[in-house]
Amino acid sequence: MPLTLYYHPLASFCHKVLIALYENGTAFEKRIIDLADDADRAELQALWPIGKFPVIRDHGRKRDLPESTIIIEYLDRFYAGQHPLIPDDWEAALEVRLWDRFFDNYVQEPLQQIVGDRLFGTKGDLSKQRSTLKTAYVMLDRQMASRIWVAGQDFSMADCAAAPALFYASTLEPFADEFSHLRAYFDRLTHRPSFQRVIDEARPYFPLYPFADAIPTRFL
Template sequence: MSLTLYYHPLASFCHKVLIALYESGVDFEKRIINLGEEADRAELQAIWPLCKFPVLRDHARVRDVPETSIIIEYLDRYYPGAQPMLPADWDDALDVRLWDRFFDNYVQEPMQTIVNAHLTGLSCDQTKERTKLKTAYKMIEKRMSTRSWICGEAFSLADCAAAPALFYAATLLPFPEEYHHLQNYFERLVTRPSVKQVLDESKPFFSMYPFAADIPERFL
């Protein structure tokens, strides 16, 4: 098998890449990395010294590819599916890249800061992070009033980023009841086959998530 993904089934950034892999339909091997195990850490660190997953190893092209957005662009170039993750038009592709960064930086980042503070036992003011999430929700609600997916009518890299970011963020800060466009977008995301497969595969690991009690029962 040409591709191996080094990842963990609970990690939201790994979900982002898994969604793209399932969208492409390419065969790949899964290598779960437990960062609590010294041997696993050493294996990942030998591939990517920063010791962060996911990392994609392409055995056929003798290349290791880190960083979620780069991995998905790489797949789009060398292992494309029926639906491109990046549009051919430059301006449309720029919009996709913008919203990909939006979900990583303004939904994933504050969400992970809150989760990490809980895991490490740090009692810090989380007002800044929750404000970022509220602002992000408001921006998504406005944008989704005129489109099916975050960058138009086609599922893209940006939606790969949106699905895990919103899934976990909603366990910390539920979507406002009046944000119907955001809620409908989330439903389209979690019922898409690639996203549903990722969430189904994560079920055995959800108990490890510190806010597992706030995951809706339908996902458990």
């Protein structure tokens, strides 16, 4: 197998890469990393000393790549499928990268801070993080008023980022009824076969998620 993905089935940034791999039917081997296990953690740090997943190893090119966006960029360059996740056109690609960063920085980051607070029982002031999620929802509802996918006509890396980010964020701050465009977009994402496969694989691990009781029953 030319590629090995070091990941965890519950981790949202890992979901982002899995969606990209499944979208194009890319062959790869899975290596689940349990960060609570000393040996697993050491194995991951040998590849990426920061110790965060996902990391992908390209055995043929002898390269180890971290960071979900970088991994997808690499896959689109060297393991491209029938449907590119980053357009060739510069302007279109810039739009994809913009919304990819939007989901990572303004949805994933605050949601992870909220989850971490619950996980470690720090009971911090999370009003800023929740406000950021609500602002992101407003912007997304406006963005999705006249389109199917977030960065253009085709499913892209930005949508790979959107699916897990919105899945977990909605368990913390549910989408308000007035965000009809955002709700419709999320519904399209959840019907994407690549994302459905990711959720199926994550399901056995849902009890480990600190807000598991907020996961809608349709995903259980």
